[in-house]
Amino acid sequence: MKAILKRELSSYFNSAIAYVVMAMFFGFSGWFFIGTCFMANSSSLSPTFSNIFVIIVFITPIISMKSFSEEKRQRTDQALLTSPSSLFEIVMGKFLGAFLLYVICCMMFFVYGLVIMFFAPANWAVIICTNIGLMLLGGALIAIDVFISALTESQLIAAIIGMAVGLITYMTGSISSMIGIDWVTNVLNSISFTSYYANFTYGMLDLTGVVFFLSVIALFIFFTIRVFEKKRWS
Amino acid sequence: MVEVKNLTKRYGNTTVVDDISFSVGEGEILGFLGPNGAGKSTTMNMITGYISSTKGTVTVDGYEVLENPAKVKSSIGYLPEIPPLYIDMTVEKYLNFMFDLKKVKLPKKEHINEVMRLVKISDVSGRIIKNLSKGYRQRVGFAQALLGNPPVLILDEPTVGLDPQQIIEIRNLIKSLGKKHTIIFSSHVLSEISATCDRILVISNGKIVADTKTSELSSSIAGNQKLKMDIEGSQGAVLNALKVIPGVLKIKKKQDIGNNVSRYIVEYQNGIDVRRDVFRAIAAADCVILDMQNGNETLEDSFLKLVTQDQTQNKGGVR
Structure with a gap:
C-alpha cells in the first residue's frame, strides 16, 4: 500500500495535475474568501466553505480520473494485480494518494483563518469543523471517482462521469424540494451530500454526517475492489 | 514446481483455453508454442493469477493460486506481452516501486543494481522510460520480472519486436537464468523456442496438441x-x-x-x-x-501440420 501511495503522489507532482488542481482550488477559494469575508466585511468563513462545494465537484474527478483508467490503458494493472499486494491494499493506496493531494488543498483554509486573525478573532471551531467536513465530503467524492475510473479505460470519460455524479450529489437537496412526494423527498434528503455538509459549515461536528461520509467512502472502496474481483472471475 | 490441472477459461460461449494439464519441473525451461490467439497469454494470465480460471487448478510450489494468491504471486516473476511499465518514471524509480510492490526482502539497492546489470540497463537507469527504445523497454520489463529472484519466471513473448542482436542476447539470458529458475516462455516462432527450451508444449485453439522434448518434436510428429x-x-x-x-x-x-x-x-x-x-x-x-x-519435415513443417490438423479436426467437430 505504501509503495502505491508513494507512486501516486509522485506521479501527481511529476505531472501537471497536482499543480492545476491546487491552482484551481486556491484560486477559487481565495476568490470566495475575498468576496464573502473582505468585501462583505465579515469574519465568518462559513459562506466560503459552502461555496467551495461546487469547486470540489469539479476538482475531485480531475484528481482521481486516472487512478485506474490509466493503469488499464497502459496495461500496468497487470503488474499490480500479479503482485503479492492484495486488492484492498492496491485500491486503498490509490484512494489515499488522491485523498492526500486533496487534503493538501484543504489546508489552505487554515491560512485563511490566520489571515482573518489579523482583523478579527477567528472562529477556529467553525474552521476546524468545516475542514473535517470538507475532507470527508471530498473523500466521499474521490472514492466515487476512483470507482468510476476502475470502470473505464478513458480518463476523459472517468472525469466527465465523475463531474456529473458530483453535480447530482450537489443538487439532490434542491431536487428533493421540488418533488412533492413525501417518501421520495425523505430518501433524497437522507442521501443529500449538501445537507450533511451544510451542518459542518455551521461549526457542528455532526456525527451522522461523519458516519454518512465514511460509509460512502467504505462502500465505494468495496465496490472498486469488487470491480476487479468480478473482472477476474467472469 | 508448476502444476496445471484441467485448466479451462470460457468467456460466454467461447472457450479460450480448453482443459489444459501439464507440469513443469524445477530448473526446466518450457516453451509454449502456438499461433496467435491460441490461448497462450490467457493460460499465462491464469497461472499468474491476473485472471481466474473457469475450471481447473494451478499449483506453484505446492500452493494453489486462488487459495493462496499472495504466496504464489510472490514466487512468480511475470513479464506480460506488453511490459507493464509506468512510462513517466525513470528506470531506477520504476524498479524501486516494483521492488516495494512485490514486497521483496533483499537489500534494495544492491539487488536492483544487480538485476540492472544482468539485463544490461545500468546505463539507462536515470532515464525516463517514455524515452527508451522498444528493446530497452522490454529489458526493463524483464528486470521487473527478475526482482526478488522468484523461483518461477513466466515470460510472454519476450523477444517480440527486438532486433536480431537483442533477440540473441535475450535468448542467452533466458538460457542462463534457466539454471536457477523454472521458466515458462511463450512464442509463436518455433526457432525461438527450439533454440532455448528443453521441452515444447504446442497449443492450438486452447488445447495442447503436443508435449515433447525439443529434440523429439520433429520425429514424433513426422x-x-x-x-x-x-x-x-x-x-x-x-x-x-x-x-x-x-x-x-x-x-x-x-x-x-x-x-x-x-x-x-x-x-x-x-x-x-x-x-x-x-x-x-x-x-x-x-x-x-x-x-x-x-524428405524429412523440418520442425516448422511439423508445427504447421500439428496446428492445421487440429483446426480441421475442430471444424469437423462443430458440424
Missing part, C-alpha cells in the same frame, strides 16, 4: 524418415526394385516430371540408412536416380 527422389525409368520397374529393400515401408509416386522421369517419396524406418541400397537397386533395375533429397 513419424518415419523420408527420401525424395527423381527417377528416370518405367514406374513398374522402379516400384518393384524399391519394394524389396529392407527397411522401406512405403513408396509413393508424387508426380510425373516428363521425359520418363517421376518424383517418388520413399518412407523408411528410423535408424536404417537405405540410401545405398536404393541406389544399387535402382541401378540394377536399369533406371537412373537424377536427384535424391532428404
